[in-house]
Amino acid sequence: MAAFDRQDGAAVARLYGAAGDASSDIDEACFLWTHAFVFALEAGLAEAEIYRAKLVAEGRER
Amino acid sequence: MTHSDLSDLSGVTAPVATARGLPNAHYVDPQVFAEEREALLFGNWAGVGFAKDIPNEGDAAPIDFLGVPLLAIRDGAGDVRVYQNTCRHRGMILVEEPGNIRGTIRCPYHSWCYGLDGTLRSTPHVGGPGRNLHEDIKRDDLGLVEFPSYVYRDVIFVNVSRKAPPFEEYAAKLLERWREHDRPIYPGGGRSDFVLEVKTNWKLAVENFCESYHLPWIHPGLNTYSRLEDHYHIEEPGAFSGQGTYVYRQLEGDGGEKFPDFEGLSDFWDAGAEYVSFFPNVLFGAQRDHAYAMILMPTGIDQTRELTGIYYAFDPAEQPEKAAMIDRNADLWKGVFEEDIFVVEGMQRGRYGPGFDGGKFSPVMDNPTHLFHAWAADQIQKYRDAR
Ligand code: FES
Ligand SMILES: [Fe+2]
Numbered sequence: 202m203a204a205f206d207r208q209d210g211a212a213v214a215r216l217y218g219a220a221g222d223a224s225s226d227i228d229e230a231c232f233l234w235t236h237a238f239v240f241a242l243e244a245g246l247a248e249a250e251i252y253r254a255k256l257v258a259e260g261r262e263r
Numbered sequence: 264m265t266h267s268d269l270s271d272l273s274g275v276t277a278p279v280a281t282a283r284g285l286p287n288a289h290y291v292d293p294q295v296f297a298e299e300r301e302a303l304l305f306g307n308w309a310g311v312g313f314a315k316d317i318p319n320e321g322d323a324a325p326i327d328f329l330g331v332p333l334l335a336i337r338d339g340a341g342d343v344r345v346y347q348n349t350c351r352h353r354g355m356i357l358v359e360e361p362g363n364i365r366g367t368i369r370c371p372y373h374s375w376c377y378g379l380d381g382t383l384r385s386t387p388h389v390g391g392p393g394r395n396l397h398e399d400i401k402r403d404d405l406g407l408v409e410f411p412s413y414v415y416r417d418v419i420f421v422n423v424s425r426k427a428p429p430f431e432e433y434a435a436k437l438l439e440r441w442r443e444h445d446r447p448i449y450p451g452g453g454r455s456d457f458v459l460e461v462k463t464n465w466k467l468a469v470e471n472f473c474e475s476y477h478l479p480w481i482h483p484g485l486n487t488y489s490r491l492e493d494h495y496h497i498e499e500p501g502a503f504s505g506q507g508t509y510v511y512r513q514l515e516g517d518g519g520e521k522f523p524d525f526e527g528l529s530d531f532w533d534a535g536a537e538y539v540s541f542f543p544n545v546l547f548g549a550q551r552d553h554a555y556a557m558i559l560m561p562t563g564i565d566q567t568r569e570l571t572g573i574y575y576a577f578d579p580a581e582q583p584e585k586a587a588m589i590d591r592n593a594d595l596w597k598g599v600f601e602e603d604i605f606v607v608e609g610m611q612r613g614r615y616g617p618g619f620d621g622g623k624f625s626p627v628m629d630n631p632t633h634l635f636h637a638w639a640a641d642q643i644q645k646y647r648d649a650r
Contacts, residue, residue, distance in 0.1 A: 231393030239374050239387050245321075245366025262385070262395045263402075 210244035218252055231261045238262065269295050274621065275640035279633040284621035285640065290464045290614040296564040299466075300329050302646035303543045303639060305423035308433050310545035310558040311335070312419045313572050314343050315450040316361070321379060323368070324361040328423070329561055333410065334358050334368075335419055338379040345412040345421050346381055351405045368407075381407035417448060417572060418545055418556050436502045437541055443532070444549050446525045448574035451553075453586075454593040455573040461604055463611040465561040466639065468569065469540045471607050472557075473631035475506040481602050496631050501638055503541045504631035511536035513552055514595070516588045522552035525576045540631075542638055552576065555596060565611050571600065 204212035214237045221233030234252045241249035256262030269292065274283040288295045311328050317337045325348050326333040334348035334357060348357050355372040358364075367376040367384050376385040383402040390397035411422045413430035415438075420430060427433055438445075450456065461468065471477065475494035478485060490510075497505040511534050513521045524532075528551055536550040546557040553575050560568040573593055579585060613619060624633045 228393050232388070233393075235385075235387045235393055235395055239369060239376060239385055242367045242376050242385060243365070243369040245364075249366070256395060260396075261393055 210240045211246055214238075214240035214244065214246060214248070214252070218248070221252075221255070227259060231256060231259055235261070269298065272640040272644055276637045276644075279624050279630050280626040282624055282633055282636070284624065284633075285466070285636050286621050287614045287617065287619055289466070289639075290611060291564065293564055296464075298646065299639070299643065300561075301424070302643045304329060304561070305331070306642065306646065307427050307543050308413065308420040308422050308430050309543055310418040310556075311345070311421050311560070312558065313450075313456075313556070313570065314414045314417050314419055315456075315572060317343065319363065321364040322362075323358050323364050325356075325358045328421070331423055332356055333421065334407075335412075336364070336379055343412060343414050343419055344379070344381065345410045345419065346407040347410065349408070350375060351383065351407070352386075357407075377407050381409055383407075416444075416547060416554065416556055417450065417574060418558060420545075434502075434541070436499045437539065437547075440499075441537075441549055443528050444525060444554070446527070446576065448554055448576070449578045451573045451575055451589045451593060452579055454590045454597075457571050457593070457597055459569040459571070459597075459600060459604065461567045461569055461607055462565055463567055463607040464565055464614075465544055465559040465567045466635075467607045467610045468559050468567055468603075469542070469544065469546070469635055470632045471603055471610075472538065472546045473504050473506065473540045473635055474629060475508075476625065476628040477606065481606060482599055485599060497537060497539055498631055498634050500634055501641070503539050504634040505537065505539035506631060507535060507537040510534055511550055513550075514588065514592050520588070522585070522588070522592075523576050524551045525554075540635060542635065553592065557600070567607075569600065571596070 204216055217233050218237035221230045221237060224230040224233060234255050238249055238252035238256060241252055253262050270286045270288040275285055311326050311333060312324060312335050317324050317335055320337055320339055323334060323336045326335055332348035334346045336344050338344050350357055350370040352373055352375050355370055357368050357370055367378055369376045374387050375383060378384050383405045385395060386400055387395050389395055389400050411425055413420045415434060475491060479491055493508050493510040495507050497507055515521055532551045539547045541547055544559040548555040553573060555571060555573045558570040560570055562568050573596060579589055
């Protein structure tokens with residue numbers, strides 16, 4: 202949670218991304234990937250596209 | 264009460280010899296202030312900030328323009344864009360503090376994200392948790408609201424009403440007059456950027472800047488080398504007014520060194536300099552070796568923030584040996600502007616006297632001031648007539 206305290210968007214995005222990948226529930230995974238996507242977008246990280254692709258594959262993002 | 268009951272403008276647009284100035288209500292009545300906000304400041308191209316303050320891609324500056332929340336941003340193409348600083352979802356303010364936006368603008372409320380180009384990039388959970396799409400959420404229609412904007416001499420101009428003609432048409436006369444000065448300008452930085460908080464209606468600062476009549480009394484130091492006779496009026500009805508001098512003298516360093524000139528200026532500018540109030544709220548100075556701009560940001564009926572930037576023909580970062588002279592020049596100008604404060608504040612207080620009738624213009628010395636009054640009265644009258 203230190204990443205949140207530091208307001209380190211990149212680290213926060215990765216935490217959410219990893220949590221999404223680890224989830225076995227697709228709704229929960231999409232919820233978490235959404236957060237990863239948003240924080241990666243905000244931080245201008247190229248990996249936003251990776252999270253977006255995961256969401257697009259589930260019909261949750263475009 | 265009809266709008267025209269707010270004040271009688273019939274005497275203002277008369278020829279200068281017989282005209283009276285704008286009635287007191289235009290300086291002290293909150294209803295007229297609200298009217299002028301629409302008619303003069305939002306209905307035209309007003310200066311709201313400096314491009315130098317958002318130099319890099321993603322730099323963003325929230326601006327409160329008389330209650331309208333604006334967001335000035337340097338986009339990915341290097342252009343300045345001005346958006347309404349309001350989220351399209353629930354209307355949250357998007358950006359609170361100036362800073363750099365690396366990727367997207369994320370609304371602090373429900374995290375809708377907007378690109379630097381204003382497009383809505385994500386709408387998290389908008390269709391339920393983990394579902395970021397919904398058929399009724401049409402992102403293409405939900406980008407940031409953008410205002411028409413234009414950068415001239417580093418000033419970011421905005422037309423809030425969207426009803427003014429395009430900037431290049433609106434400013435055509437000034438663009439033409441100073442065509443020779445269309446050269447890159449570099450902010451002096453440091454002390455060359457300063458802000459003066461002045462307890463006056465913004466128009467009085469415009470009016471004071473228009474005229475040279477006060478120079479011998481208020482700026483006696485300036486006047487030792489620039490006498491009243493050396494000044495001329497600049498009058499462009501409906502657009503701008505001001506004063507020029509034929510005896511501009513460059514600042515010299517201890518060793519007699521001077522700032523480099525803007526390239527390609529005609530002989531006139533060897534000793535010529537011009538100072539223009541560009542309506543509604545921007546004051547410009549043009550000289551052979553430096554320029555300045557002052558934005559009069561009204562923050563209340565009798566409160567004005569004067570934002571000033573001084574600019575050079577060279578990049579100060581590349582000529583650090585000029586830093587001391589740049590500071591000296593900044594201090595000189597700041598001193599001049601500070602000398603004006605007590606007059607613009609005094610004229611504001613004077614207008615709370617109900618017996619003041621708008622004032623009597625000198626038919627010889629006050630022509631540029633009257634030109635501004637006539638412009639304002641005409642704009643306000645048109646605004647009233649349209650309602
Ligand atoms: S108000 Fe901006 S996302 Fe809800
Ligand atoms: Fe002055």
